Amino acid sequence: MSGGPAVQISIESSAEKQIQEVGLDGSETYVQPLSMSQNLARLAQRIDFGQDSDEEENGERSLPRENDWGDQDEEEGLVKFQPSLWPWDSVRNHLRGTLTEMCVLHDVLTLVKDKRYMHLDPVSQESIAPKQSQHGLLLVSKRKSLFSAAQILLKGGERLSKSVAENQENKRQRDFNSELLRLRQHWKLRKLGDKILGDLSYRSAGSLFPHQGTFEVIKNTDIDLDKKIPEDYCPLDVQIPSDLEGSAYLKVSIQKQSSDIGDLGTVNLFKRPLPKTKPGTPHWQSKLEAAQNVLLCKEIFAQLSREAVQIKSQIPHIVVKNQIISQPFPGLQLSISFCHSTNDKKSQKSSSDKMNPEDHLYVLEHNLHQLIREFHKQTLSNIVMPHPASAPFGHKRMRLAGPQAFDRNEINTMQQSEGLLEKIIKQAKHIFLRSRTARTIDSLASRIEDPQIQAHWSSINDVYESSVKVLITSQGYEQICKSIQLQLNIGVDQIRVVHRDGRVITLSHQEQELQDFLLSQMSQHQVLAVQQLAKVMGWHVLSFSNHVGLGPVESIGNASSITVASPNGDYTVSVRNGPESGSKVMVQFPRCQSKEVPKSDVLQDNKWTHLRGPFKEVQWNKMEGRNFVYKMELLMAALTPC
Amino acid sequence: MEAPPVTTMPVSGGTINMMEYLLQGSILDQGLEGLLHRLRGLCDNMEPETFADHESVYLLKGQQASPFVLRARRPLDRPGAPWHLRYLGQPEAGDRSRHALVRNCVDIATSEVLPEFLQEMGFRMDHEFIAKGHLFRKGVMKIAVYKVFRVLVAGTAEGAEPLSLSYLVELSVVAPAGQDSVADEVRSFAEQLRPLVQLEKIDPKRLM
Numbered sequence: 137m138s139g140g141p142a143v144q145i146s147i148e149s150s151a152e153k154q155i156q157e158v159g160l161d162g163s164e165t166y167v168q169p170l171s172m173s174q175n176l177a178r179l180a181q182r183i184d185f186g187q188d189s190d191e192e193e194n195g196e197r198s199l200p201r202e203n204d205w206g207d208q209d210e211e212e213g214l215v216k217f218q219p220s221l222w223p224w225d226s227v228r229n230h231l232r233g234t235l236t237e238m239c240v241l242h243d244v245l246t247l248v249k250d251k252r253y254m255h256l257d258p259v260s261q262e263s264i265a266p267k268q269s270q271h272g273l274l275l276v277s278k279r280k281s282l283f284s285a286a287q288i289l290l291k292g293g294e295r296l297s298k299s300v301a302e303n304q305e306n307k308r309q310r311d312f313n314s315e316l317l318r319l320r321q322h323w324k325l326r327k328l329g330d331k332i333l334g335d336l337s338y339r340s341a342g343s344l345f346p347h348q349g350t351f352e353v354i355k356n357t358d359i360d361l362d363k364k365i366p367e368d369y370c371p372l373d374v375q376i377p378s379d380l381e382g383s384a385y386l387k388v389s390i391q392k393q394s395s396d397i398g399d400l401g402t403v404n405l406f407k408r409p410l411p412k413t414k415p416g417t418p419h420w421q422s423k424l425e426a427a428q429n430v431l432l433c434k435e436i437f438a439q440l441s442r443e444a445v446q447i448k449s450q451i452p453h454i455v456v457k458n459q460i461i462s463q464p465f466p467g468l469q470l471s472i473s474f475c476h477s478t479n480d481k482k483s484q485k486s487s488s489d490k491m492n493p494e495d496h497l498y499v500l501e502h503n504l505h506q507l508i509r510e511f512h513k514q515t516l517s518n519i520v521m522p523h524p525a526s527a528p529f530g531h532k533r534m535r536l537a538g539p540q541a542f543d544r545n546e547i548n549t550m551q552q553s554e555g556l557l558e559k560i561i562k563q564a565k566h567i568f569l570r571s572r573t574a575r576t577i578d579s580l581a582s583r584i585e586d587p588q589i590q591a592h593w594s595s596i597n598d599v600y601e602s603s604v605k606v607l608i609t610s611q612g613y614e615q616i617c618k619s620i621q622l623q624l625n626i627g628v629d630q631i632r633v634v635h636r637d638g639r640v641i642t643l644s645h646q647e648q649e650l651q652d653f654l655l656s657q658m659s660q661h662q663v664l665a666v667q668q669l670a671k672v673m674g675w676h677v678l679s680f681s682n683h684v685g686l687g688p689v690e691s692i693g694n695a696s697s698i699t700v701a702s703p704n705g706d707y708t709v710s711v712r713n714g715p716e717s718g719s720k721v722m723v724q725f726p727r728c729q730s731k732e733v734p735k736s737d738v739l740q741d742n743k744w745t746h747l748r749g750p751f752k753e754v755q756w757n758k759m760e761g762r763n764f765v766y767k768m769e770l771l772m773a774a775l776t777p778c
Numbered sequence: 779m780e781a782p783p784v785t786t787m788p789v790s791g792g793t794i795n796m797m798e799y800l801l802q803g804s805i806l807d808q809g810l811e812g813l814l815h816r817l818r819g820l821c822d823n824m825e826p827e828t829f830a831d832h833e834s835v836y837l838l839k840g841q842q843a844s845p846f847v848l849r850a851r852r853p854l855d856r857p858g859a860p861w862h863l864r865y866l867g868q869p870e871a872g873d874r875s876r877h878a879l880v881r882n883c884v885d886i887a888t889s890e891v892l893p894e895f896l897q898e899m900g901f902r903m904d905h906e907f908i909a910k911g912h913l914f915r916k917g918v919m920k921i922a923v924y925k926v927f928r929v930l931v932a933g934t935a936e937g938a939e940p941l942s943l944s945y946l947v948e949l950s951v952v953a954p955a956g957q958d959s960v961a962d963e964v965r966s967f968a969e970q971l972r973p974l975v976q977l978e979k980i981d982p983k984r985l986m
Contacts, residue, residue: 340822519824521913524831524851525922527862528885528952529915539860539889 179223180242202776308371312355315372319353323424334426336380338435342512344640345435349367351376351424374420382478386436388500388560393469430476436508436556437474443557453557460557464565465645472504472560482525484491503563503599507556514553560629563599570602576650577606583595586610586663587617602626606654608661616672617765619664620657624650625637653713656693659715663696665765666711670700673772678708700772707775710751711768715769719764722751723775795955798866798883801968801977802896803947810923810945813974814912817921820970829924830854830910832935834893836901848901854908854935860887869981870925876958877965879979881954908938911945918960919967922948947975 153166170178247254316332319325326334336348356373437458444453444460454461458474520532527535533550536542542550572593581589590607599605608620623634631650633641643649660682670677678701683694694716701707708724727749754771761767805813818826831853837845849864867882888895893903911924925945927938949968953960968977 407982516824519822519915521827521829521915522862522932523829523856523859524862525829525831525853525909525911525913525920525924526831526833526849526851526885527887529918529920532859535860535887538887 159230183224183228215635260555312371315370315420316353318418319372319420320373322421325353333377334374334424336376336424336431338428338432338512340515341509342514343435344515345431345438347431348377349380349428349431351427365720370418370420372420374423376423376427380430380434382430382476383426384430384433384474384476386433386504386583387473387475387503388470388497388504388564389473390464390468390470390497390564393467427748432505432508433474436504437472439508439511439555440472440504440557440560443555447555447557462557462561464561464568468568470561470564497564497567499567500560500564502561504556507559511556561574565628565645566600566602566626569628569631572647573604573624573626573631573650576647577604577654580654584658587658587665589658600628608658610661610665610763612763613665613669613765616668617661617665619668620661622657652692655715659693660696662713662764663698664717666698666700666768669765669768669772670698673769673776674703675700675709675772675776676703676705687712688714688717690716692716702708702772702777704777706777708748708751709768709771709775719756721754721756721768721771723754723771724751725749783945786949796883796885796952797955797957798881799878799951799953799960799964800979801804801878801949801964802980803949803968803971803975803977804944805923805947805975806944809974812969813923813945813947815969816974817914817923820967821916821921824915827913828911829856829913829922830935830985832906832907832908832929834906835904836896837904838899838901847904848896850888852890861890861892862886862901862977863888864894869979869983877979878951878961879981880961885952903932908935909946916967917963918951918953919964920948920950922946922950924948947971947977949977 141534151170157165158165159165237324249255296412316325319334324340326333326335332353334351334353335349336351337343337345337347339345339349352375354373354375356369356371437460440460441455444455444462447453449462449465458470458476462472463472464470518531519529522535531550537547537550574593577589577591581591587608587610590609592605592607594603594605603626604624605619606622608622610617617638621636623633625634629645631643631645633643633653635641641653643653663680663682667677667680669675678699680698682696684697687695692715695712697710697712697716699708699710701709706726710722710724711719712722713719727747728742729749756767759767759770761770787846814826830853832854834850836848836850838848839845847866848868851862851864853859863886865882865884870880872878897903906929908927909922909924910927911922914921914923923945926941928940928941929935930937949964949971951960951964971977
């Protein structure tokens with residue numbers, strides 16, 4: 137480095153000065169840097185003295201102190217730019233603060249000095265007694281400690297009650313499960329989502345009724361703990377469909393046909409006491425049973441109404457609302473009504489009280505239930521598995537119909553099945569006929585004392601047939617007068633009478649026919665009784681006829697007659713008995729005893745005295761004796777020589 | 779003798795056109811007990827019955843390409859029961875939304891002279907087999923679980939030997955045409971058997 141000439145290197149700060157202009161020849165003209173004072177002035181210019189975010193500025197402005205703001209307003213006019221950059225910010229703020237203070241002080245002093253607006257007075261200060269404050273402190277501390285103690289106790293109690301509730305909850309859960317188990321033993325249940333549904337319907341028993349019949353099992357465990365648990369509380373409850381609630385029954389009755397059919401279909405419900413639940417059975421059981429009963433009644437009624445509409449009968453069956461009316465016999469009406477009472481009080485109150493218990497045919501109501509069960513059973517037993525397995529379901533005999541070439545009759549017998557309604561009408565007819573027969577016999581028995589009627593009803597009956605044995609006797613002579621024994625077989629439409637000798641007479645359902653028949657039998661009985669008596673007394677029967685062709689014509693049946701002669705043949709007694717005309721008894725005396733017969737010139741010989749004389753009528757009502765046969769016996773005894 | 783004209787038109791049974799809704803599946807012999815147990819629980823409350831049937835399939839070839847098929851079945855275990863003649867139509871194509879295989883079907887009960895009658899008509903026997911198994915019922919649904927046996931001596935049941943080590947499960951309903959809700963019923967029942975056996979629409983044509 138020593139040999140080389142020294143090279144001058146000029147060092148210049150880059151862009152120390154601001155370039156104002158670059159000439160075309162490349163020379164630059166610079167802006168002269170600001171002097172110290174100029175710089176200060178520039179910075180001072182930037183300060184915005186007037187602008188402040190404080191709100192008091194506005195308040196101050198409103199005050200009447202323009203004189204103080206004289207120079208400031210000038211400055212404000214200057215400083216309108218650069219609000220964000222405050223190089224002298226703190227200075228400005230302080231200045232401003234001081235100004236404000238000064239203004240306030242000035243105002244206060246003015247106020248105080250003038251005493252025009254305000255007056256200042258010294259405040260009298262009461263000193264708090266030190267003792268009192270101590271008491272207060274004590275109280276506060278005591279309260280605090282008591283409060284904390286109570287807090288602890290409360291917490292403990294809460295925890296206890298929670299655990300008790302939990303225990304009970306668990307217990308109830310267990311109870312619920314055991315109840316559910318019991319429920320399952322009696323009812324079909326299935327789970328659907330988070331619900332448990334049960335089946336009320338008789339579908340599994342063969343019912344074809346389309347009602348769903350589902351009930352829901354409800355868990356009844358979240359009850360209010362504060363309240364007393366009711367005695368019949370059960371953790372399991374069931375919800376049955378609303379249309380199956382309450383109680384229902386079918387009412388069957390037979391009435392004389394009312395001329396007015398205006399009140400059709402308005403059978404009122406009457407209050408029936410709800411069956412008491414058996415002790416030990418859970419209340420859901422009775423609830424479900426009631427609902428099932430409603431369902432069954434509904435099914436029966438639906439079936440009956442369907443049949444009533446379908447069946448063609450001479451007098452059409454009428455279905456109105458909840459009533460089916462049919463005419464089993466002319467002038468008689470059978471009504472089957474479906475009564476469904478919900479549990480609300482209103483419907484029970486409005487029920488009529490004038491129900492006669494006797495116009496209920498409980499037997500038929502029971503039979504209706506029995507019939508529908510039979511129907512169910514039939515549908516179940518009809519279902520047989522087809523063989524071969526590919527064959528369709530159906531009646532086995534029907535499948536045989538083709539291959540075995542059944543004729544129409546055979547097919548008809550297969551298909552023929554009597555409906556519920558037809559069956560129940562037949563039963564009603566029979567019941568009515570039976571009760572009317574009993575009434576007829578009873579009224580005859582009470583009206584007519586001689587001869588007596590005895591009716592022995594057989595206690596074993598069929599639904600369509602029952603029988604009664606009718607004996608006609610005379611009091612005191614039961615042993616010898618056993619002539620008339622009738623067996624009445626009461627059917628659905630007619631009564632068959634079987635005589636002791638095997639004759640069969642068929643009577644229709646008309647009451648009069650039976651009555652007339654019995655009356656004629658009674659009149660015959662009297663004559664037959666005389667015949668029997670004659671045998672016992674040793675008299676001879678000369679003639680006997682059940683149906684006499686002579687004498688006045690009877691309106692009912694025929695008169696019967698008998699003639700008997702005394703053992704020695706002196707006297708003859710002739711009896712004619714008609715159901716209407718009553719009895720007429722004549723006695724024939726021997727010729728010798730009769731005074732009226734004039735002595736004939738022709739019959740001089742003594743032997744002619746044995747000829748029979750004329751008949752004389754006995755004044756029967758003046759005879760002694762309690763009944764006809766007794767009187768007859770007395771008469772015979774009187775006419776028999778000792 | 780000239781063969782009578784053969785139609786492949788759907789045959790209607792009487793006045794009502796009956797349809798069979800069918801699902802089929804298969805279960806191994808080991809699984810049979812479990813399936814029967816489940817079916818006993820699901821089906822109608824009646825004693826399950828066993829059956830043993832002999833089925834012969836008859837063909838009548840006409841001018842058309844596809845022959846006319848009739849199935850004659852007789853029970854082996856019930857003497858006196860009628861024979862059963864069955865026509866099954868082609869499965870209804872299309873309609874994938876339907877849950878079961880649907881085909882036309884005609885069922886007739888006949889007397890035992892059926893084979894001779896068919897042969898006189900010009901049918902000839904195509905094949906025969908024996909089906910032995912169990913029969914269940916749930917409402918209108920029929921569930922048959924059976925094993926197919928191969929017939930060794932034509933026309934008799936003696937010496938039949940099982941065709942496979944599994945049972946065929948058939949779930950079928952015969953209903954008038956147009957009752958497609960039946961198919962859903964069939965499907966929902968099949969769902970309940972799903973863990974044990976998978977029942978599906980199986981088109982026999984595709985297997986051939």
